[in-house]
Amino acid sequence: MRVLRVAIFLAAAIACGAARAEPLHGIAMHGGPALRADYKAFPYVNPSVKKGGHITYGVVGTFDNLNPFILKSMRTTARGMWDPDFGNLVYETLMLRSRDEAFTLYGLLAQSVEWDDKRSFIQFNLNPAAKWSDGQPVTPDDVIFSFNLLRDKGRVPFANRLNAVASMEKVGEHSVRFTFNDKADRETPMIIASSTPILPKHAINPDKFDQTSLAAPVGSGPYRIKSLNPGESISFARNPDYWGKDIPAKVGFDNYDEITVHYFLQETTAFEAFKKGDVDIYADGSPGHWASAYDFPAARSGEVVKEVFKPKLPSGMFGFVFNTRRPLFANAKVRAGLSLAFDFEWVNRNLWSDAYIRTESYWQNSELSSLGVPADARELQLLGPLSKRIDPEVLNGTYRLPVGDGSGRDRPILRQAVDLLKQGGYTIKDGRMVDSAGHQLAFEIMTQNIDQERIAIAYRRSLNLLGISVAIRTVDDSQYQRRTIGFDYDMVIKSFTSSLSPGIEQVGRWGSIARDRQGSENYAGLADPDADTLIAHILSARGAEDFRDAVRSFDRFLISGHYFVPLYHIDEQWVARHKRIGHPDALPLYGYQLPAWWDASAQ
Numbered sequence: 001m002r003v004l005r006v007a008i009f010l011a012a013a014i015a016c017g018a019a020r021a022e023p024l025h026g027i028a029m030h031g032g033p034a035l036r037a038d039y040k041a042f043p044y045v046n047p048s049v050k051k052g053g054h055i056t057y058g059v060v061g062t063f064d065n066l067n068p069f070i071l072k073s074m075r076t077t078a079r080g081m082w083d084p085d086f087g088n089l090v091y092e093t094l095m096l097r098s099r100d101e102a103f104t105l106y107g108l109l110a111q112s113v114e115w116d117d118k119r120s121f122i123q124f125n126l127n128p129a130a131k132w133s134d135g136q137p138v139t140p141d142d143v144i145f146s147f148n149l150l151r152d153k154g155r156v157p158f159a160n161r162l163n164a165v166a167s168m169e170k171v172g173e174h175s176v177r178f179t180f181n182d183k184a185d186r187e188t189p190m191i192i193a194s195s196t197p198i199l200p201k202h203a204i205n206p207d208k209f210d211q212t213s214l215a216a217p218v219g220s221g222p223y224r225i226k227s228l229n230p231g232e233s234i235s236f237a238r239n240p241d242y243w244g245k246d247i248p249a250k251v252g253f254d255n256y257d258e259i260t261v262h263y264f265l266q267e268t269t270a271f272e273a274f275k276k277g278d279v280d281i282y283a284d285g286s287p288g289h290w291a292s293a294y295d296f297p298a299a300r301s302g303e304v305v306k307e308v309f310k311p312k313l314p315s316g317m318f319g320f321v322f323n324t325r326r327p328l329f330a331n332a333k334v335r336a337g338l339s340l341a342f343d344f345e346w347v348n349r350n351l352w353s354d355a356y357i358r359t360e361s362y363w364q365n366s367e368l369s370s371l372g373v374p375a376d377a378r379e380l381q382l383l384g385p386l387s388k389r390i391d392p393e394v395l396n397g398t399y400r401l402p403v404g405d406g407s408g409r410d411r412p413i414l415r416q417a418v419d420l421l422k423q424g425g426y427t428i429k430d431g432r433m434v435d436s437a438g439h440q441l442a443f444e445i446m447t448q449n450i451d452q453e454r455i456a457i458a459y460r461r462s463l464n465l466l467g468i469s470v471a472i473r474t475v476d477d478s479q480y481q482r483r484t485i486g487f488d489y490d491m492v493i494k495s496f497t498s499s500l501s502p503g504i505e506q507v508g509r510w511g512s513i514a515r516d517r518q519g520s521e522n523y524a525g526l527a528d529p530d531a532d533t534l535i536a537h538i539l540s541a542r543g544a545e546d547f548r549d550a551v552r553s554f555d556r557f558l559i560s561g562h563y564f565v566p567l568y569h570i571d572e573q574w575v576a577r578h579k580r581i582g583h584p585d586a587l588p589l590y591g592y593q594l595p596a597w598w599d600a601s602a603q
Contacts, residue, residue: 021114023125027095029103029190029501030544044100044588045252045596051238053599054258055581057086058270058279062231062263065212069197071155072212078234079261080223082197087595089236089259090219091197094124094143096249100588103501105194106249109138109220115189122189123177131243132200132218140170145201153210161196164188185539187503220244222254235260252584255598275304280581281594284574287355294576302579309573311591314498315357315364320445320459320565321494325487325515325525328443335562337420340413341466342565345406347458356568360401362558363498365571368551373397375556379549382537386530386553391560399559401566409465418466433467442469443490448480452493455567485519493567494523500589502551506535510558524563531557 026033041047059079068077080089095105095113107113110124130138147168150158162168164184171177178192203218216225222245223236236259244250262279264270271289274282275296284290290306298304320342322329329335344358361371374397380387393399404410418428426433426441433441445456453474460470475483483489496509505521507514514520515527534554541547558564573591577583582600583592 021116021123023112023114025112026104026106027113027115027190027193028101028105029187029503030541030547033098033104033106034101035098035106039106039248041248041251042098042100042588044584044586044593046584046598047252049252049255049598050603051255051598052257052602053580054260055256055280055597055599056260056262056278057281058262058264058273060264060267060270062265063234064214064230066214066217066225066228067209067212069150069154069158070210070212072210078228080234080236080259081217085594086259086261087253088197088221089223089254090217090221090225091199092220092244093194093196094198095193097194098588099590099593102589103190103499103503105190107247108244108249109198110193111247113193119180119184119186119189121177121179122192123171123175124193126174126176127244127247128174129243130220131241132203132220133224133239134200134203134218135241136200136202138198138220139201140174140176142201143176143198144168144170145204146197146199149199149204149206149209150196153206158196161192165192185504186542187539191504222250223259226258231263233260233262253595255596257602274576277303277578280578281597282576284576285570287352287570290574291353291355298578299576304576305579306574306576309575309587309592310571311573311587312366312500312589313591314366314368314500315359315361315569315571316496316498317359317362317564317566318495318569319359319493319567320456320491321523322491322563322565323487323489323523323525324563326443326490328441329490331424332560332562333420334424334426334441337417337424337426338463338468339562339565340402340417340420341462341468342459342567343404343406343408343410343413343462344401344568345404345410346408347455348568349406351454351458352568356570358401359566359569360399360559362496362555363502363551364569366498366500367548368498368500368502368555370394370397370552370555370559371399373552375553376549378545379553382546382549383553383556386533386557389530389560390556394556394560408461414462414465421466428467431467432469440467440469442471444471444473445491445493446480446483446489447472447474447493448477449474455493459565484523487518487523487525492523496521502538504539506538506554511535526561526563 025037063078065077066081068082080086082088082091092109094110096108098104098106109126109130111127112125114123115121126138147162151162164180165178166181167179169177180188200218214230222239222242224239226235226237228234238257273279294306322335324330348354348356361369363369364371375395402413404413425435447453447456453472456472463470509521510526510531512527512532514522515525534557537550538554541550580601581597583597
């Protein structure tokens with residue numbers, strides 16, 4: 001009997017131990033954090049840098065509001081308040097993402113977290129030292145208040161954060177627990193931890209939160225607003241009493257005493273300000289501009305330094321999108337034929353001086369890409385019967401887009417395009433590509449600016465050789481936005497960025513639920529149960545290998561579906577800076593990180 005009681009006691013103890021989560025210093029989407037609990041700083045910062053000096057950024061646009069979390073200010077909020085490029089200067093999240101790991105979070109406002117293996121809940125244990133800029137402590141009540149307020153008054157995606165949450169509850173004096181419902185997936189706690197601002201309950205009037213305001217807010221971040229000139233500039237001063245300056249995730253960051261952001265109406269004006277020294281950093285995205293625009297005194301003297309960074313990021317996808325809601329684009333063979341007709345080599349040579357790389361995969365340049373990689377047994381098992389929908393050459397890793405001769409009329413490739421269009425029901429008669437009823441294949445490309453129009457004109461030139469009629473309509477920003485939101489187009493040029501941790505955003509881009517949701521990123525109009533299944537594989541993957549195979553299988557599916565006419569990418573980041581601005585030697589996976597740079601004149 002005593003043995004039985006002991007066995008029961010041990011079983012109960014084991015069960016309790018399994019249910020009780022241990023506090024963690026960091027969490028990863030797949031696997032565990034790369035840094036140990038006793039880490040001192042992220043590996044891509046200079047932990048001994050001396051803080052001081054100033055920096056001035058330049059951006060194109062304007063602002064009339066300091067609240068970036070409401071619908072009214074989506075395009076007119078001052079930079080720096082909530083900003084992935086310059087850093088979240090005023091507001092902070094519960095955890096901070098390392099840019100040297102695919103998707104790993106470390107403690108910020110929350111000094112530790114707890115969760116179970118199923119990720120059915122997550123508990124944030126707040127740092128008792130965390131304080132607002134007015135000296136008040138950051139509390140669990142602030143966390144609960146923030147999520148409720150953003151649900152009721154915030155814009156998407158902040159308004160949707162609680163959709164997958166069954167309950168929020170205060171635990172003890174310093175903790176908050178989120179318990180999830182059946183809408184949650186394994187990424188949900190990561191999003192809760194890293195992508196929602198924590199706001200001060202004592203300093204916000206909920207009734208007025210959804211109204212634009214230029215009043216300086218109370219935040220927990222390292223900077224406070226010093227001055228502003230609406231629409232023209234805003235300056236931030238480092239808070240000398242910032243509570244988090246010594247926690248490991250913030251060491252080596254926030255190195256300037258003052259940060260100023262100047263606003264310009266045009267990119268050319270911003271660059272002129274950089275040339276004169278009124279702006280300290282210029283991130284350049286144009287190959288022609290990068291090659292030829294830096295012959296000015298400061299650059300010739302060495303005062304301006306040009307640098308090239310090579311991150312280990314996936315390429316993403318930039319190209320013409322077929323709106324498959326239109327019957328003429330419903331057939332994959334038609335889309336494949338039209339894709340082949342684009343002469344990348346001619347366009348790259350004549351428009352871009354051979355500066356770009358052809359994009360052939362949604363996650364090119366990373367291990368998540370299927371390009372050149374045959375599907376192994378694990379991936380084939382994951383695909384199951386869906387493997388029949390994958391083009392054979394995509395499945396066996398031999399797929400590559402054909403390389404043209406650059407003449408603008410490569411006959412072998414055009415013949416392949418004609419063959420595919422024939423399989424889709426079109427033939428050439430009297431110089432026109434027509435269907436069985438004699439109707440010509442014709443569509444409109446909607447463009448947003450002169451650069452897109454130039455690409456579309458080149459594409460139309462190739463399509464005209466096949467007897468296809470193409471109209472190009474360049475519209476103003478408001479009309480473009482309205483028509484894009486309502487999916488009122490045949491074809492548009494769009495870009496999907498890709499990360500090393502794709503997740504829930506794939507539902508918005510490709511999921512059936514997003515097909516008819518106005519304003520979604522499902523530009524192609526995909527509503528396919530097989531796509532939903534493959535996305536679910538990504539969201540439910542636990543191990544790194546399972547995740548890699550899930551993304552690769554979805555990559556193969558998208559490539560085989562021909563939903564984009566792939567264009568190009570650059571595998572480098574181009575930045576010019578005045579030499580007074582310094583940066584760490586180490587480059588993280590995601591490329592250069594401006595919040596870790598500093599004013600060398602202050603050293």
